[in-house]
Amino acid sequence: MKAFKPDPKLDLVLERVVDVPPPLVWDCWTMPKHLKKWFTPAPWKTVHAEVDLQPGGRFHFVMQSPEGQDFPNTGCFLEVVKHERLVWTNALLPGYRPATSGAATADDLIFTAVISLKKHGKGTKYTALAIHKNPGDMENHAKMGFQDGWGKALDQLVALAKKM
Amino acid sequence: MKAFKPDPKLDLVLERVVDVPPPLVWDCWTMPKHLKKWFTPAPWKTVHAEVDLQPGGRFHFVMQSPEGQDFPNTGCFLEVVKHERLVWTNALLPGYRPATSGAATADDLIFTAVISLKKHGKGTKYTALAIHKNPGDMENHAKMGFQDGWGKALDQLVALAKKM
Numbered sequence: 342m343k344a345f346k347p348d349p350k351l352d353l354v355l356e357r358v359v360d361v362p363p364p365l366v367w368d369c370w371t372m373p374k375h376l377k378k379w380f381t382p383a384p385w386k387t388v389h390a391e392v393d394l395q396p397g398g399r400f401h402f403v404m405q406s407p408e409g410q411d412f413p414n415t416g417c418f419l420e421v422v423k424h425e426r427l428v429w430t431n432a433l434l435p436g437y438r439p440a441t442s443g444a445a446t447a448d449d450l451i452f453t454a455v456i457s458l459k460k461h462g463k464g465t466k467y468t469a470l471a472i473h474k475n476p477g478d479m480e481n482h483a484k485m486g487f488q489d490g491w492g493k494a495l496d497q498l499v500a501l502a503k504k505m
Numbered sequence: 506m507k508a509f510k511p512d513p514k515l516d517l518v519l520e521r522v523v524d525v526p527p528p529l530v531w532d533c534w535t536m537p538k539h540l541k542k543w544f545t546p547a548p549w550k551t552v553h554a555e556v557d558l559q560p561g562g563r564f565h566f567v568m569q570s571p572e573g574q575d576f577p578n579t580g581c582f583l584e585v586v587k588h589e590r591l592v593w594t595n596a597l598l599p600g601y602r603p604a605t606s607g608a609a610t611a612d613d614l615i616f617t618a619v620i621s622l623k624k625h626g627k628g629t630k631y632t633a634l635a636i637h638k639n640p641g642d643m644e645n646h647a648k649m650g651f652q653d654g655w656g657k658a659l660d661q662l663v664a665l666a667k668k669m
Contacts, residue, residue, distance in 0.1 A: 342561030345600060396560070396584055397506030397592075419583060419601055420560055428561075432596050432603035436509060437583055437617040439596035439638040453601040474603040 342420070345455050350476050353483060355469040355491045361502040363424045363458040363465045368505070369498045370427055370456060376402065379501045382493035394421050399435035416440075419453070427456040432474075450482055467495065506584070509619050514640050517647060519633040519655045525666040527588045527622040527629045532669070533662045534591055534620060540566065543665045546657035553577075558585050563599035580604075583617070591620040596638075614646055631659065 347354050359366070369375045373390035380387040381404045388411065389403040396419055404412040416431035417438075430453035434440050440451070455470040469491055473479040511518050523530070533539045537554035544551040545568045552575065553567040560583055568576040580595035581602075594617035598604050604615070619634040633655055637643040 342559060342600060351602070395506060428601060430597065430601060430603065433594065433617070436506060436636065437592060437594060437619075438515070438636050439594065439615045439617060439642075441638045451603045453597070453603060455601075472600065472602050474598075474605045478603075 345457075345470055345472075347470055347472075351473050351479050353471040353473075353479060353487045355467075355488060355495070357467050357492070357495060358461050358464055359467050359495065359499045360464040361499055362463060363460055365502040365505055366458050366465050366467060366498065367424045367427075369502055375501060375505075379497035380494060381405075382490050382497070393435070394418065396421060397435065397437050400429050425458055427454075429454055450478060450485070452478065452482065469495075509621075509634055509636075511634055511636075515637050515643050517635040517637075517643060517651045519631075519652060519659070521631050521656070521659060522625050522628055523631050523659065523663050524628040525663055526627060527624055529666040529669055530622050530629050530631060530662065531588045531591075533666055539665060539669075543658060543661035545569075546654050546661070557599070558582065560585060561599065561601050564593045589622055591618075593618055614642060614649070616642065616646065633659075 369379060371392055371394055373392050376390040377387045380390070380402065384407040386405045387402055388405045391399055391401040393399040398418045400416045400418055402414055404414065406412070414431060415434055416429050417433040417435050418429045420426055420428035432440055432451050432453065451474060453472040455472065457468040459466040471482060471487060473482065533543060535556055535558055537556055540554040541551045544554070544566065548571040550569045551566055552569045555563060555565040557563040562582045564580045564582055566578055568578065578595060579598060580593050581597040581599050582593045584590055584592035596604055596615050596617065615638060617636040619636065621632040623630040635646060635651060637646065
């Protein structure tokens with residue numbers, strides 16, 4: 342899609358300018374070895390990640406709580422525009438198969454994520470959009486700490502990118 | 506996706522060779538004025554169709570029963586490869602928003618459709634694949650007459666294309 346217009350009753354947005362360029366942010370988002378290092382705010386960990394970087398391709402990761410409990414999550418990439426835009430959803434499984442509610446995610450939260458990267462000086466204007474099916478899901482996602490969690494994860498991404 | 510491998514426990518497939526070329530089949534599938542003439546096996550009608558032909562774009566149509574009852578259906582295009590492949594789902598609403606079960610379709614049947622066209626002599630090898638989330642949905646779709654209904658609709662498409 343050319344333009345996403347967030348609906349404030351249904352969608353959550355994190356927008357920040359970070360001082361690493363789009364190609365590095367892109368690599369952090371799309372390479373499993375990098376994803377495992379930043380994707381989950383500490384003390385949570387991402388202990389496994391799989392990326393089949395094409396529309397319809399598999400996106401699978403396992404988050405681990407500080408107590409050691411695993412939370413697997415499987416979704417499907419929808420748009421892959423290198424260094425610019427990455428769209429994925431857990432409403433569909435790989436190959437665009439409609440997900441069975443409850444099986445798609447550990448916590449039953451279904452959403453589509455749109456990660457947009459724009460060159461901003463030597464850095465990146467980073468926008469993460471989470472698209473939900475109803476206001477209840479959006480509120481749950483907000484209560485689960487979307488802003489704080491995705492923000493902390495982005496800090497971890499930036500710290501990682503600066504070492505790359 | 507480069508290749509779709511149907512799962513016989515979850516997916517339905519209609520495959521036929523028709524004697525009209527891929528560009529005409531494509532036009533019938535993607536232009537509302539044509540869709541309204543073939544998309545629903547008679548005596549059902551398609552009384553309205555909207556097509557925003559891009560990934561994430563809106564696909565909306567209204568089927569009408571012989572008794573005059575309207576059945577609206579709204580989905581989202583996933584892949585648009587001109588004259589080759591069209592993928593859409595009603596598991597997502599336009600803009601990739603996860604669909605609320607029950608609201609997406611009149612009959613609550615959620616699936617992803619993959620229409621593949623391959624040049625075959627002067628005609629087209631036409632494959633329609635319906636991807637479901639569980640065996641129950643596949644069986645319901647089969648009982649609703651997938652083979653017969655999609656086959657009759659394809660006959661209508663071919664008859665229309667020959668007049669174009």
